[in-house]
Amino acid sequence: MNLLAAYSAGGAVVWIVWVLAGFACIASAVAVVSFSNPFYSALALIGNLGSLAVLYLLLSAEFVAAAQVLVYAGAVMVMFLFVIAYIGPRSEPPWAGGPAWQTVASILAAASIFLEIIVVIGLKAGGQLAHTDHVNGTFGSPGWIGRLFLTDHLLAFEITSIVLLIAAVGGVILGSHTHRSQTEEASLN
Amino acid sequence: MLGPSIAWYLGISALLFGVGALGVLVRRNPLIVLLSLEIMLNGANLALIAFSRHAGNGAGQIFALAVMAVAASEVCVGLGLVVAIHRRRLALDVDRLSELRG
């Protein structure tokens, strides 16, 4: 935020950036959901992550924005793409399968969740959420984040590392097992 | 604060959450379902960061960072499962994985 705000000539630029990033974000999300090929969906998600990073920047979360690009776009998406490549992309019509009522109900459920949130936020938009404090320059900076991680949220920081470790172990177990020979499988059944 | 107020960001966040949920609800390819879940988590992340900005404290950002790690972990395990399913030569279709029911 600090960076961008310094170069912006007032709110108008921010608005423009917001509109572009927000549009890109939503459009890529919709694309992820509606592409029939998972490969394209994964690529669309990268766009989504990127536009989100822009929004984070607008919200003065520099470090998070950086992490978003590094962790997600850099690591997670690579993993995705690797797996998709390994499996081989196969298409699937996005709205097919299952009873029609279920599709309709799904849309209704998702829409109602969205609407509820929107309505509540809309109710609050004029009041509680309208006013936002000024924050000082260090807000969102890596140093500030690091300090928080080591003081107030030390435990969370440690836990996060453990979660990643466990996931790694899990991934290894599930993804790396040796192939069983045909005879062995026959004897199993 | 310059530009749109927090509420606008939250609007995007809600929309992301809704679209992600829709993806989980309607898609059958587990890979795309996993991607949709990422979108949901990102929606939540956006809300966290927006609120963090709104409140002026760092908890939301820290939370968001942690969520990223969690999302990565889920993806890791999820992809591991997808690979395992693929190796069992099962269809990559959540509708076909319905042996357990009733």
Add this chain to the structure above:
Amino acid sequence: MTAGAWLCLFAPLGGALAITLAGTRISRTVAAWISTVSVFVAFGGAVWSFFGLRAHGSEHGSLTTAWTWLESGGLKVGLTVLVDPLSTMMMLIVSGVGGLIVLYSIGYMQDDPEERRYFAYMSLFVFSMLLLVEGGNLLLLLVGWGLVGLSSYLLIGFWHERPAAVAAAKKAFVMNAIGDATMALAFFVLIAHTNSLSFATDFNVHMSSTATNLVALGLLGGAAAKSAQIPLHTWLPDAMEGPTPVSALIHAATMVTAGVYVIARTHPLFEQARTVELIAAGMGALTLLIAGLIALVQVDIKRVIAYSTMSQIGYMFLGAGIGTYANGEFHLMTHAFFKALLFLAAGVIIHAASDEQDIRKLRGIGASLPWTKWAFLIGSLALVGIPPFAGFFSKDPIIAAALHAHWYGVILAVVALIGAFLTGLYTFRLYFIVFGPGEARTDHPGEGPWTMLLPVGVLSVLALVGGWIQFAPFWTPVTRWLAPVAPTLAVAEPTDWQDAVASILAVALGLTGIAVAYLMYARRTVAVPSRRKLQRVLEHKFYFDEAYDALFFRPAAGLARFLRDAFEGPWFISTPTELGEDTLTVARGVRRIQTGLLRTYVLFLGTGMAVLAVVLLVVK
């Protein structure tokens, strides 16, 4: 004195228990003798009590309590024995006649494979009957009442392979149970009003007239059932399915006359409920008439005597009902003698004829049974009331007393006199048919062992002389003996003139009856009138059985079947199952939600969340 009464009471019970517990360890003869001796011991006890009571003066009845039998709240009922003139007289009759009949049974039953059981039952019966007459309060009376019913059931159904016997036994028991029930109801009224079941209760003070009437009605119901009075009489003829000594003991001499005893015993109550007492008298009159009519057409030797028993008990009820309790009791006693005699004599005949009871097939059997013929004749004459036989002395005073008792007494007396004619007719119809000329042969030569003949002989004597101890109005020791307990009502004290008229008319009508019977059945100079319709009515015993069957049994059985088929099965048994089935149907529906499709699950999760959020937001 009371020791004698206790001995009298428990000796037969001891006999019954001893035979039961000994089982097959004793021979059949030993069992028979145990029973006989136990009853004679009881007789000894009765005699002991009698003389004890005489020594103390007859008005002093005495109560002794062994232990408290039943106690609850303020109600306290003891196992109490009452020794007073009435109970002593009954004890003597029961144990005396009973002893003779049990002795007779030794000969009569000697070929039966289950003799032991028979004698155990007999002893049990004597115990029950003694408990009935000695019981010092109403509840104990009811206990005895029920137990005699039980023993009667056991003995009627003694030959339990015979369906008819079993059915008759059940019928007797159920009929008597009805009587027990009405009696118990009467006691409930008494308890509610006086909280006591003692004989000495002053009913006047504690009870409204309605209550008194109800109690008396209840007692009368019991009495009628036990004494086979119309309308609860149908069991008695069927009860003849039992062995003949049983008929003699239970269904002639003792149990069936218990109703008369009860009325005499509870006369203070009945006098408070005079209407009910008169109903009892009317009931007796009706019974004696109807029974006499039915007896005219019966062909089973024992059934004829059974109907005559009903008829004679009708006389007793009549007497007790109008208030001459002593004469009722006196007739009870003489009746015990001559009716037991008749049955035992009939038993000899049946025994000799190998269980043949149809009088048409017995015709001419008298030729081979000379002693029995005489005994039967004595009994018949006593029954008809021909002087100097016992019946004359006891029956005619009842008729006389009725004559004295206002207008209704006259009606009753007229009925009783018609009954006297019928008695002569049916008794001698039987006599002349059986002992008339014919070809029937006995299968067993002779008239049985001495154990059979001795009781018949003794009873013959008693039937002859037993009435001589009282000849109203000249000589009334029985009445005086009973006066402290059951004084005759003034309304039933006939004048000498009425006595004379009654006696003359009764004897004359009785003789007429005999004469008609002679002409129709012995000489056969007068044809038996043939009125098919009337005869059919009589043969069907006025359709009482059929009516009860249609009115009570079949509706009850039908109702039971209806309940079982229409309610029990469809509703009470299957409703829980059906509820379970319905639940399972719902459950199958619930299960169908679980499609196995991941997307459905997520949908539920999402929808649930959305709904929950909306609800909370709205409720907030």
Add this chain to the structure above:
Amino acid sequence: MTVDDFTSLLIWLPIGAAIVIWALPLSRYATGSLAVLVSLAEVGIWIEQAARFDFSRSGLQFSQKATWINDLHVSYHVGEFAFSLWFVGLTVICMAACTAYGFWVGRDRPRAYFGLMLFLTGATVGVFVAQDLLLFYAFFEGMLIPLYVLVGVWGGPGRLGATVKFVIYTMAGSLFMLAALIAYGIHFGTFDMLSGPVSSSRWIFLGFMLAFAIKSPLFPFHGWLPDAYRQSPPEVSAVLSGVIAKAGLYGMLRIAIPFFPDPASYYRTLFLALGALALVYGSLLAFRAPDMRGVIAYSSLAQAGLIAIGLFSGNTLGFDGAVLQIVAHGFVSTALFLIAGTVERRTTTDQFALLGGMARGRPALATLLLTTGVISLAVPGSSMFAGEFLILAGAYQRAWWWAVIGAGGIVLAAMYMLRLISAVLHEARGSTVSDDALDLRPGELALIVPLVATLLVLSAWPAGITHHTGTAVVETSIVTP
């Protein structure tokens, strides 16, 4: 160990023995002997207790209290009133006879079987001595646990359906009792049955009564009864109708009536009517039942109705009579079911159409069946008569028609019970009765004779119970309108 421990001992001795039997790999013979010995020891303890019981005091005796769930004011509180003593006596004696019967007929899987029988003994005793509502409820349901298996494993061909129905039906009632007792206990802050106050809540009363009415059973709630009684092994049927069903009546006497005097009198007519209906309906169905067990089952229904009439008469006569009647009927139906069992063992059936003529040559069987039968039909002088007499005398004081219906019931009882006796013992020999079917064996006599002897003793001296019921405790809280 003090005298007060006897009550607990009565509960836990058999349960402990059950666990021992399950745990130790004893032989069939040793298992059975141990079980019978323990159940006889129960009888012995009970006799000792009865001898030491002070009938002149009306309060609770042999009581013992320990904490259980302090948080909710629930305690382990046991003890005996005079009437509880009789219930316990009924339980231990009948259970001893039935356990011994199981030994005699040689039930397979003896360790499981005898363990369950002992467990059942303990739980049933517990019901009758519990002085805490939750404890009572625990034992009340605890009885079902062994019963479910006993019926389900050792029962007849239709046992599976019968046992599920039985358990679920009775649980339906007792779960509502659970709701009711929670409402009562939480509202008053105590579950103690000694210090608990009276309540005027009709709903709570009805909750309790539903459980008791199903257990007893009263008229429209008897759907479980015919199947359960027909399909159980005979000794379990005997326990069911002789002892278990009495728990429902005990509940009315101990809980429903004294704790809820106002509702009890408000609904008095209803329950008197249900009792009367049960009496008439049960008697009529017993009269048409085609089998021995059917007759006994429906006669149990009728008797339960009669006893309910006594209890809801709400006066001394009714209560005393009901207690006596419960005990007497307990023995009667136990004896009858055991006899039915011996008949079934000889003929493989209890259908009247296939039976008959068993009296000939089998005097012991005939005598015992006859004696029990006539006591059961309340022939005057029997203990059942004494009970019925007091009950109906009490009912008369409530209104005359109850007594009249009850008296009608006596006549019906005579009809169905004589029918049973005749159908088994009399007339022509049934097609399943072979000539060489034996009379009762000494082992069987040793089980049944004590029961019948007890009945005869009770017949000779019913005041022994009626004068020592201690139901004054129940009555003091009764508001008679």
Add this chain to the structure above:
Amino acid sequence: MIHTPHVDWFAISTMLVLLGASFIALLGAVLVPAGARRTFAATVSGLGFAGGLITSIWLYVTSADGHLVVSGAFYRDRWTMLAQIVICGIGLVTTLVGAEHVARPRDEHIAEFFSLLLASAAGMTFFVGSANLMVMFLSLEWFSIALYVMCAIDYDVEGSLEAGLKYLIIGSFGSAALLFGSALVYGATNRIDFAGIAANGHSNDSLLVLGLAMIIAGLGFKSSSAPFHMWTPDVYEGAPTTVTAFMSAATKVAAFALAFRLMRTAFPAEEHLWSWAFAGIAVASLAIGNLAALVQRNVKRMLAYSSISHAGFLLIGLSTGSALGGRALLYYLIVYSAMAFGSFAVVAARERELGRPVTIDNLAGFGWERPFLGVAMWCFLFGFAGLPLGGGFVAKFYVLSAAYKHGWAWLVIVGVVFTLVSLYYYLAVVRAMYMRPSEELQLAPVAGGSPPREPLLHIAVGIALAVSVGSLFVVDPLVDLTKHAVAALPF
């Protein structure tokens, strides 16, 4: 200079012990030869859980006055510690059951399996003590991810994979909901710590209420309450039975212990909302769980539905929000976890014997063949049904009492009615075990001959049996434990 906060290492020693054991087990997967791996890992796991048990008991004893540790992220109080004790206990018995398991795929990954088991238990012990939304979410994910992997670890079996995938996707959806709810709550109050939320929140703030609703949905998913329960039967059925046993018991303890604390600590002002919400969910769970269980043939699946119905009872305790309800909830959890674990362990034994899924039909004669397991199962099932053959009886009484005291007589009636329904299927299992002759059974043990001897499994079942039956008799000591635990929460 960063002043790292004081860390009360002792307060989190349970997790440290478990995590340490987890890492050792993981090392074993690499360093220990394949033949000894099972023994090694099982031993490590057993020692780890035993150590965790000791430390958590010690912590329980020494944490009479509850307080926050590690800069306000974790509650060191008796509520946490009691839940930890239970979780460690479940872990210990799970180790016993898992130590003998002879299924092949997991033999390859047996050390990883125990490592994950320890890790997920460690996550749960964090979860129940978490003091802010972030730690709550992270530790939730921690143990969830471990569980996802454990569910799918039998990856040669299609059902196991299916279960893993279903659990993962639905679980992530639930986590996302929880996360978004947390974000909204954070937005409404600017705080993520529970006490701060309570201090800053307004019960009429729709943002807060919406967040609360989403959090409830997320927790409802974890506690498998209807309508968030749909994954439960499939996952319980598909997962290896040892895992199911662990999951059914430990996850419920964690979810309910946390839910009660969260509601009481963070949302006391919204009690009127969440108590009704939980009551409604309770009714739905009771209805769906019990009804669907009626028509199941597969025993694991039936037990899964039964666990949904028990979630309903637990929710009754939760919905009262009172101290009494809290005690009832903890007591119920202790007893329930013993019964649930035990019953699944018995199913596991049968499954190993037959080598195929256990249905009602192929339980026939089981009670006679394996008397101890049969009796144990008998006790568990009757305990589930609330019959007085174990603490299940007291537990049901307890929660219903709490409901009544809360003024919810209707809830008592609902509970009672569905208990009645539940009776049918519990009895059906007993019926199958005892009342059908085993000759009807056409199956034979995989290895042939007599069923395998499994001393450790028997010990585990014995422990569960002891807890489930013993809790009927020693109620007061247990209630005292829960009383102290509840005293740590604000009322």
